[in-house]
Amino acid sequence: MKNQKNIFPFVLFISCLSLTLTNCGGVPEESSMSSPSDKIFKVEDVLTMIAEENDVTRTLYTKGIVGAGKKQGLKFDEDWQDEDVEAGPLPALFLRGISSDIRKSPVPLGLYLGSDFPINASNKFTGKQAELFKKIKETQKPQHFYEEDQKLYTSMFADLAVAAPCVNCHNDHKNTTKTDWKLGDVMGATTWQYPSDSLSIKETINVIQAYRNGTKAIYNAYLAEISKFKIDSTKPEIGQKWPSEGFFLPTAEVFIDSVRKLTSYHTLELLLSKKGSEIASN
Amino acid sequence: MFSKNPLRKRQYIGSLTGISIGILIYILLPLKQSETYLSLGPLNTGHEGLSCSSCHTDAKGNLWQQLQSNMAYTFGMRKTMTDFGTENVDNKKCLDCHNRPNDRHPTHRFLEPRFKEAVTNINATQCETCHREHNGTRVVLKTANFCMNCHYDLEVKNDPIDVPHEKLVAQKQWSTCLQCHDFHGNHIYKVATVMKDTIPLQKIQNYLQGGTDPFSSEKSHNPLSEKEWLALKQKYIPSK
Numbered sequence: 001m002k003n004q005k006n007i008f009p010f011v012l013f014i015s016c017l018s019l020t021l022t023n024c025g026g027v028p029e030e031s032s033m034s035s036p037s038d039k040i041f042k043v044e045d046v047l048t049m050i051a052e053e054n055d056v057t058r059t060l061y062t063k064g065i066v067g068a069g070k071k072q073g074l075k076f077d078e079d080w081q082d083e084d085v086e087a088g089p090l091p092a093l094f095l096r097g098i099s100s101d102i103r104k105s106p107v108p109l110g111l112y113l114g115s116d117f118p119i120n121a122s123n124k125f126t127g128k129q130a131e132l133f134k135k136i137k138e139t140q141k142p143q144h145f146y147e148e149d150q151k152l153y154t155s156m157f158a159d160l161a162v163a164a165p166c167v168n169c170h171n172d173h174k175n176t177t178k179t180d181w182k183l184g185d186v187m188g189a190t191t192w193q194y195p196s197d198s199l200s201i202k203e204t205i206n207v208i209q210a211y212r213n214g215t216k217a218i219y220n221a222y223l224a225e226i227s228k229f230k231i232d233s234t235k236p237e238i239g240q241k242w243p244s245e246g247f248f249l250p251t252a253e254v255f256i257d258s259v260r261k262l263t264s265y266h267t268l269e270l271l272l273s274k275k276g277s278e279i280a281s282n
Numbered sequence: 283m284f285s286k287n288p289l290r291k292r293q294y295i296g297s298l299t300g301i302s303i304g305i306l307i308y309i310l311l312p313l314k315q316s317e318t319y320l321s322l323g324p325l326n327t328g329h330e331g332l333s334c335s336s337c338h339t340d341a342k343g344n345l346w347q348q349l350q351s352n353m354a355y356t357f358g359m360r361k362t363m364t365d366f367g368t369e370n371v372d373n374k375k376c377l378d379c380h381n382r383p384n385d386r387h388p389t390h391r392f393l394e395p396r397f398k399e400a401v402t403n404i405n406a407t408q409c410e411t412c413h414r415e416h417n418g419t420r421v422v423l424k425t426a427n428f429c430m431n432c433h434y435d436l437e438v439k440n441d442p443i444d445v446p447h448e449k450l451v452a453q454k455q456w457s458t459c460l461q462c463h464d465f466h467g468n469h470i471y472k473v474a475t476v477m478k479d480t481i482p483l484q485k486i487q488n489y490l491q492g493g494t495d496p497f498s499s500e501k502s503h504n505p506l507s508e509k510e511w512l513a514l515k516q517k518y519i520p521s522k
Contacts, residue, residue, distance in 0.1 A: 026351030027343035027364045081384040083470045083502065100383065103390040112394040121436060126396045147395050154395065175439045191394060221383055 039198035044144040046199050047155040047192040049270045050211050051142070053263045054095070054111075054190060057215055059162045060259060062091045067165040068243035074236060076169075078120070080222075086229045088222045090169070092123075095190070097218025098211065107210035108195050110152070113159065115188030117178035119170065129191060132156055137186045152193040159188040201271075208267065215259060219252045324418030327492040328505070336508050337375055337415070341365035376409040378515075379506040386467030400431040421490040426483075427456035445477045460486045464497050471498035 066076050069088070077087035089097060092113055099111040114125045116133060125133050132143040136158050143156045161167050167181045181187060199207070226249070229235050241248035250258070310316055317334050325332060341348060342364065351364040369375075373389050391397070392406040404423075405411045414422045438447040443462070450458055461480035462473050474480045485496040506514065 026347045026349075026354055026360070027341075029360055029362055081502070083500075097383070100385075100388055100390065103388070104377070104381065110390070110393055112391070114394075114396065122432060127398070129394075129396050149398055150393070150395065177439075193393070 038200035038202075039196070040201065041199045041204050043153040043194050043197050043199060044142075044155055045270070046204050046207055047144075047153075047194060048142060048157070049204075049267055050109075050207055051155070051157040051190060051192060052270075053208070053211060053259075053267060054098075055157075055160075055162075056262045057098075057259050058091055058095060060255075060262065061094050061219075062165055063163045064242055064244065064258075065249070065255075066091060067163055069236075069249070070165065072236070072243050072247050073234075074243065074249075080225060086225075086234060088225065089218065091166070092119075094218055094222075097221060098214035101214035101217040102210045105210045105213065107206050109207055109210055110191070110193035111211075112191045113188055114191065115159075117176075118188065119173050119175050119177070123188075125189075129156065129189075133189050136189050140186060147193065150193070152195055153197055154191060154193045156189045156191050158186045159190055161185045161187050204271065212256065212259070216252055216256050219255050223249070223252060321416060323416035326413060326415055326417060327420045329415070332508055336511065337371045338368040339375075341367055341369045371410075371415070373407075373409050376413070379511050380409075382466065382468055382503045384467055384502055387465055397432065403431045404428050406431075419490070419492045423490070425457070426460050426486060426490060429459040430454070430456040433459070442473075442475050443477065444475065457483055457486075460490075468501050468503055469495075469497035470500040470502060 065074075065088070070076065075087040076090050077085050078090055078093060079085045080087040080089050080093065095111070095113050099113075102109050102111060114123050114129060114133070116125060116130065116137075118124050128145070128147075132145070133156065135141070135143055136156060140158045140160075142158075145154050146152075147154045161170075161181055161183050164183070166187060167183055167185075170176055170181050170187065171179045194207075196203075223238060226235055226238070236243070236247045236249045238249050238251055240250065240254055242250055311320065314333065320334065324330075343351070345367065348364050348366045351360060352366060354360045355363045387406065389407050389409060392401055397406070401407060406428075412421045412423055412428075434451070436447055436451050441447055458477075458480070461483060464471075481496045485494075488494065489496050
């Protein structure tokens, strides 16, 4: 009886502590966490979809802005952000700008560009990426793998010479490591990374949104750079028109709208495709 | 009360002293004037005068909720832990103020698989690897030769400097890199084309340790001040 009396305050204390520590709720967990049943898209399908959007975006930028713009006297340079350089981003740097903006978002998507003959040595593939890039050059097929050390699902996609400016600029560049590029060549590869093997519809849309926001951010950065050009006559008119029509550049909205028109149908088709619903029914 | 048992008096004084000290700590420690005593060390160059709360922002929820959440996590009742007291100071915090679109070496670039080996030597994916705070310096690394981890096979076509990069690399003169190149590429200055015109190594080392900036006083992008950061935060971050 004496022992029971001694243990009572201890039991009471532990009960009160556990009740107060577990009741009334703590800090809410992130709402973006999806239950496994919501994860209806395989990561490689999502990365393939976004890589296709990237192909369209970069082709439009390369042909519609860089290619046509050069004919109008616009300049594009790797040091485009330097104070004394009045130029726009080359397509590779346009992609790097998108990649940087994605990293500022909460979406854990990685995007990189590399090659076996890059202009900038720091973009040369090594290790596993170099091995897989050999396969990509032969087959032009994407390569998907799990990067064990980083615990990231990784996909690599061929980056083709889709337009004359790709070939001409790389062949003629003073620091080029290869001078015989031709249209259709696999000039490099994009590498995409994501930390989970499957994504919910919300996470997939966030990935698309992060990529599109990145496109808008780097295009706006280019327009901001133009506004700093010292001589007014070197500033193209920014509005509805494209460089193919004269000394013009489209606004960010016009550019993004064109990207949307070219990509949205295909992207939506992929989102609604059988693949997604098949996984959902499993 | 004390006539019954004199020991009670001692307990009473002890309790009162303890409670008073507790109240004083509770009032005095959060004061701005106490921050110097709470800091783990002097703030790094450029951060002098910042409040603790600029980086150590309040974690979500109150202390009790945070305790509850972490207890729940310990017993497997939730998937994630939560920050206790203040949020973890990570890259995102640094980039809130130091976000530069022209960064030549942004931390996220080193997340690519091909930098895996380099990252085992120097974890360039984290700002704090070089800029660990509370050290009263700019860069905490002892030597300025970190470029070798990625640029060991550097080849420069149309080399603009009198002593070619190839030779500098072959001679492992890695400390010369910073004599021309600003790591993050934010300074506005002309790069020397003759070795004797480059910034002396002593000045670079002095700069890394928090001394005068030898590159230039002009920068493409200036970081946000605490005031600007607070204004932005209030504008875009919904109150908890």
